[in-house]
Amino acid sequence: MENWDLVIMGGGAAGLSAGIYAARSGLKTLIIEEKMSGGTTADAPTVENYPGFNRISGADLAEKMSTHCRKTGVTINEIETVTGLDLKLDRKIVRTTQTEYETKTVLVATGSHYRELGVPGEKEFRGRGVSYCGVCDGPLFKGKRVLVVGGGNSAAITTLYLSGIVSEVIVVHRRDTFRCEETLAKDVQSKPNVQVVWNAKIKEIKGEKSVNKVVLFDAKIDTAREVPVDAVFVQVGEAPNSQVAKDSGIEVNEEDYIKIDIFQRTNMQGVYAAGDVTNHPVKQIGTAVGQGITAALEAYSFIRRPYYRKEG
Numbered sequence: 375m376e377n378w379d380l381v382i383m384g385g386g387a388a389g390l391s392a393g394i395y396a397a398r399s400g401l402k403t404l405i406i407e408e409k410m411s412g413g414t415t416a417d418a419p420t421v422e423n424y425p426g427f428n429r430i431s432g433a434d435l436a437e438k439m440s441t442h443c444r445k446t447g448v449t450i451n452e453i454e455t456v457t458g459l460d461l462k463l464d465r466k467i468v469r470t471t472q473t474e475y476e477t478k479t480v481l482v483a484t485g486s487h488y489r490e491l492g493v494p495g496e497k498e499f500r501g502r503g504v505s506y507c508g509v510c511d512g513p514l515f516k517g518k519r520v521l522v523v524g525g526g527n528s529a530a531i532t533t534l535y536l537s538g539i540v541s542e543v544i545v546v547h548r549r550d551t552f553r554c555e556e557t558l559a560k561d562v563q564s565k566p567n568v569q570v571v572w573n574a575k576i577k578e579i580k581g582e583k584s585v586n587k588v589v590l591f592d593a594k595i596d597t598a599r600e601v602p603v604d605a606v607f608v609q610v611g612e613a614p615n616s617q618v619a620k621d622s623g624i625e626v627n628e629e630d631y632i633k634i635d636i637f638q639r640t641n642m643q644g645v646y647a648a649g650d651v652t653n654h655p656v657k658q659i660g661t662a663v664g665q666g667i668t669a670a671l672e673a674y675s676f677i678r679r680p681y682y683r684k685e686g
């Protein structure tokens with residue numbers, strides 16, 4: 375069985391940043407990635423908020439991160455999925471679709487996935503008007519008319535953020551009241567450029583090169599109509615990719631995000647988590663990078679126990 379100092383589950387921004395720091399610290403490091411390395415960053419059509427790049431495509435940034443990580447000496451196994459973890463002993467076992475690895479430490483950096491509407495046009499126009507992240511893609515629709523789907527906190531926060539950028543926001547919610555905090559609901563309804571359509575659902579997203587309309591079903595009057603919009607922000611929730619971690623005894627919160635302390639430590643010794651899979655409140659490339667770095671340096675401290683390390 376292959377032996378490693380650090381095995382990282384997931385080759386996104388968090389995992390790759392951790393890899394760079396771990397390898398430069400001298401740790402024998404393996405990243406296991408079920409798809410191609412780069413992670414969700416590669417899905418962002420344009421990234422305009424990652425320091426050092428005014429504007430870069432997500433695919434380019436992901437590629438640069440992967441290449442940088444490989445150059446530091448990290449082994450990246452792509453198209454290999456972690457299916458199980460045995461974390462109780464000092465030598466931990468990572469089971470994958472291909473084999474088993476033994477390692478001193480483990481970092482879970484498996485990210486999360488946005489819940490989809492599951493309507494025609496959603497997949498087709500993803501990245502071409504269909505977005506799951508207002509902070510990321512909102513500025514691309516400056517002065518345009520956009521639609522937000524959802525009624526929880528993330529829908530309300532996204533609506534407030536977009537209302538300061540775009541000309542008009544239409545919020546579509548399947549119930550007749552918001553599920554979000556009361557103050558957020560009040561703020562949303564006080565915005566002059568926000569219109570809320572209650573008891574309604576999106577039936578289809580249409581367009582040519584990019585989104586130009588949706589088919590909206592209004593349950594109150596039992597009719598469907600076409601509404602012209604330039605973008606659809608789907609905010610019906612997201613879920614962490616934490617099942618394998620959870621099954622191995624890593625503690626998660628009520629929404630299944632992995633609980634971490636400020637050193638990215640989980641409840642299991644020598645096991646860390648970083649990025650969108652954790653309960654950190656901000657889910658961005660920059661925060662995933664920072665968390666990955668902290669986790670790698672903490673794994674290094676745990677393994678090497680350098681003289682300056684204070685226990686606790």
Ligand SMILES: Cc1cc2nc3c(=O)[nH]c(=O)nc-3n(C[C@H](O)[C@H](O)[C@H](O)COP(=O)(O)OP(=O)(O)OC[C@H]3O[C@@H](n4cnc5c(N)ncnc54)[C@H](O)[C@@H]3O)c2cc1C
Binds near residue numbers: 384457506
């Ligand atoms: C469309 C879109 C646009 C965005 N735009 C921006 C932006 O402009 N700016 C910004 O800062 N943020 C943006 N974000 C958010 C940003 O992409 C994420 O916050 C960040 O990429 C999270 O990094 P991560 O490493 O935690 O997770 P991810 O990048 O999701 O990486 C996790 C990786 O783990 C892999 N994995 C999962 N389970 C397993 C397993 N069992 N075994 C092996 N591998 C596994 C996945 O395949 C994935 O590659 C955007 C997100 C989306 C969806």
